[in-house]
Amino acid sequence: MNIESEIKIIQEFVDKGNYHAAMNISISALNECRRNKNQPGIDSFLDVIKGIADTMTEVFGQQS
Numbered sequence: 001m002n003i004e005s006e007i008k009i010i011q012e013f014v015d016k017g018n019y020h021a022a023m024n025i026s027i028s029a030l031n032e033c034r035r036n037k038n039q040p041g042i043d044s045f046l047d048v049i050k051g052i053a054d055t056m057t058e059v060f061g062q063q064s
Helices: 002-016 018-034 041-059
Strands: none
Touching: 002 018, 002 041, 018 041
16 A cells, blocks of 8 residues: 555545545555554554544534
8 A cells, every 4th residue: 555645535535525535544544554564554544533533623623
């Protein structure tokens, strides 16, 4: 798997506001890295998932 190209695809979904697809692709990529015992890939996709969650918090969270 080319991690950088997967992250680019995921970012395109985030940019369009399709967080569900972005999260699903990220989790699928994370699972592939787990199957292949690719810890750097796992760490990368955990960061991507956290970034998506942070973006969703900014977009949908309560504004004070």
